[in-house]
Amino acid sequence: MKSIKILSVTISILLLCSCGQNSLCENTFFAMDTVMDIKIYGDKNIMSEISSCISDADRAFDRNNSDSEIFKLNISKNLEISPETAALIQKAVAVSEDTDGAFDITIAPVMDLWGFYNQQYHVPDTVSLNSALACVSYKNIFFSGNTVSLSGGASLDLGGIAKGYLSDKLCDIIKSHNISSAIMSLGGNVYCVGSKPNGSKWTIGIRSPKNNAELLCSVNVSDCAVVTSGTYERYFERDGQRYHHIIDPKTGLPVDNNLASVTVICKDGTRADALSTALFVMGIDKAFEFQKKSHDFEAVFIKNDNSIYITPGIEHDFSADSYKILN
Numbered sequence: 001m002k003s004i005k006i007l008s009v010t011i012s013i014l015l016l017c018s019c020g021q022n023s024l025c026e027n028t029f030f031a032m033d034t035v036m037d038i039k040i041y042g043d044k045n046i047m048s049e050i051s052s053c054i055s056d057a058d059r060a061f062d063r064n065n066s067d068s069e070i071f072k073l074n075i076s077k078n079l080e081i082s083p084e085t086a087a088l089i090q091k092a093v094a095v096s097e098d099t100d101g102a103f104d105i106t107i108a109p110v111m112d113l114w115g116f117y118n119q120q121y122h123v124p125d126t127v128s129l130n131s132a133l134a135c136v137s138y139k140n141i142f143f144s145g146n147t148v149s150l151s152g153g154a155s156l157d158l159g160g161i162a163k164g165y166l167s168d169k170l171c172d173i174i175k176s177h178n179i180s181s182a183i184m185s186l187g188g189n190v191y192c193v194g195s196k197p198n199g200s201k202w203t204i205g206i207r208s209p210k211n212n213a214e215l216l217c218s219v220n221v222s223d224c225a226v227v228t229s230g231t232y233e234r235y236f237e238r239d240g241q242r243y244h245h246i247i248d249p250k251t252g253l254p255v256d257n258n259l260a261s262v263t264v265i266c267k268d269g270t271r272a273d274a275l276s277t278a279l280f281v282m283g284i285d286k287a288f289e290f291q292k293k294s295h296d297f298e299a300v301f302i303k304n305d306n307s308i309y310i311t312p313g314i315e316h317d318f319s320a321d322s323y324k325i326l327n
């Protein structure tokens, strides 16, 4: 599995070969357990830099890979890590503080219990769940320069933020090559660099949680991340019940609050990724209160019955057959 993954990252498939200056270059990668599609209107030579950036991030943040910093930190509980990874963990902790722990990267032992990391899914018993939950708290993460310490048995899972971080890094690379039009789709994380080559905004579809192949609504954006967290992205079923991968750090259970997906629209891809997970956990009412105080992002909430609720600031760039504006 691992060798296939590394191979897929290394030998990415060049889909369009006729790439000259400002023509479309598209490349597909498999990393962070998801398919990543990158479309760039510009010089194809940038793709090798993009490919190494994806491989590096895949290796650095995969807590199952014994070469990764996160794996080593989870084992040793005290490690000097790269300034970039330390900064990312700090950013994750800041979101935890802002969201009263709805977002918490110390969720790792609970994710393991449910089997989300090796796909050996099962429903944990209460005793095991409670002992794993006892290790979950972002307050168990300490920093001294770039040395990170984990107390109380904590271990880290960056699955809720790493793709957003990668989108920001790729965006920096693309912009450093003076490319003003590109779009990346990293699993549920879309990042639009600039506008479309004709100068209009990108239209990003948001999937119907009931049918992945159907787009329920869309947002028009430029230079912005559009990140969706949804129950349909990763789940398993047992005895007719669906268990998905967004976990409430207070209960250790998949969040069950009638939300099916949350999309965050924000200039900062890392923050958008962390917030889409956090807002999902918070539920629509708390999430909207939080959004009103934050001023740096908009959001689209889809409930289990496919009804859509949006924050007021996105209205002019939003389309759907029917929706409600939160107020």
Ligand code: AMP
Residues within 6 Å of the ligand: 102, 103, 104, 105, 107, 111, 116, 157, 158, 159, 160, 161, 188, 228, 229, 230, 233, 234, 245, 246, 247, 248, 249, 273, 276, 277, 281
């Ligand atoms: P996303 O698809 O961005 O919502 O991220 C979901 C992933 O984040 C899961 O597969 C876990 O790896 C991790 N995760 C699940 N619940 C949480 C949470 N409450 N806080 C932080 N990370 C989480």
Ligand code: MG
Residues within 6 Å of the ligand: 159, 160, 161, 229, 272, 273, 274, 275, 276, 277
């Ligand atoms: Mg996320």
